[in-house]
Amino acid sequence: MGWNLFFGMGFAIKGAKIIEQKLKIFSFCKNCRFFMPFWNDEDTKIVKDEEHVAYLMENGVKFNYGSLVDERDGEVYCTVKIGNQVWMAENLRYVSRGGNADDDVGSFVYGEVAKNASKFGRLYTWAAAMNLDPRYNDAELDGGRLAKIAAGEYQGIAPEGWHIPSEDEWHELCEYLRSLEDDAPGTMLKAADCWEECLGSRPGKDSVGFAGIPSGGRYSMGFFYDLNKHAYYWTSTSTGREYARYRSLGFRGGKIGADFSYKTDAFAVRCVKNG
Numbered sequence: 001m002g003w004n005l006f007f008g009m010g011f012a013i014k015g016a017k018i019i020e021q022k023l024k025i026f027s028f029c030k031n032c033r034f035f036m037p038f039w040n041d042e043d044t045k046i047v048k049d050e051e052h053v054a055y056l057m058e059n060g061v062k063f064n065y066g067s068l069v070d071e072r073d074g075e076v077y078c079t080v081k082i083g084n085q086v087w088m089a090e091n092l093r094y095v096s097r098g099g100n101a102d103d104d105v106g107s108f109v110y111g112e113v114a115k116n117a118s119k120f121g122r123l124y125t126w127a128a129a130m131n132l133d134p135r136y137n138d139a140e141l142d143g144g145r146l147a148k149i150a151a152g153e154y155q156g157i158a159p160e161g162w163h164i165p166s167e168d169e170w171h172e173l174c175e176y177l178r179s180l181e182d183d184a185p186g187t188m189l190k191a192a193d194c195w196e197e198c199l200g201s202r203p204g205k206d207s208v209g210f211a212g213i214p215s216g217g218r219y220s221m222g223f224f225y226d227l228n229k230h231a232y233y234w235t236s237t238s239t240g241r242e243y244a245r246y247r248s249l250g251f252r253g254g255k256i257g258a259d260f261s262y263k264t265d266a267f268a269v270r271c272v273k274n275g
Contacts, residue, residue, distance in 0.1 A: 089210060128157060165270065215232075217265060235247065
């Protein structure tokens, strides 16, 4: 009986190199398809939400997930190919500035509850998502920065080899979903769990493995809102001095929202692999 050692969402680690990271460890028996959790309190700092881990592991088999190791902090992310694009299947968790959350500038854990980061990721102001000085949340971008962003594949706070998706890249994703002849593309991105269930809500299908979760947002004055109800994702597309484009999913609808918001608001980030 063969055994493979798996980190995080169940992806094989090759070789003896162990990265100090915030993960669960799993072993996988190929013959019986059984996942067994192992714990090492000395080597792990943040344990991911167990139910969501199980959900992603199931998705990993269904959608042939890949994996991404962020070498900056050792975090491991599920990745998924959708059409001609490769997306992260989890929200970014990287602390944007400073080594500790208390020292961070521009990213937040929902409700200031540390465990929320393991499931929902962090919420970033637009400047933090773009890895820019905070003054660019309400200041004009100079021509050089605008040109780099417009050129596409702007890395921002994404891991090496990945970037913050532009409005055009979100449009490409939407067009691909429409090509699958579904009249509710938002439900195709929404995870099948996590979302609030009430009168008028529309459950997620997660038809392509995106695993969108309702991570909510944060207003610039410090109020958090819409956890378990809405997901908001920044794009790299600026629409003036104070505003940038974002995409959204909601518990009631089946559409993918497109709008703009103050750059000082904080939303989740999903990254796309460089072409």
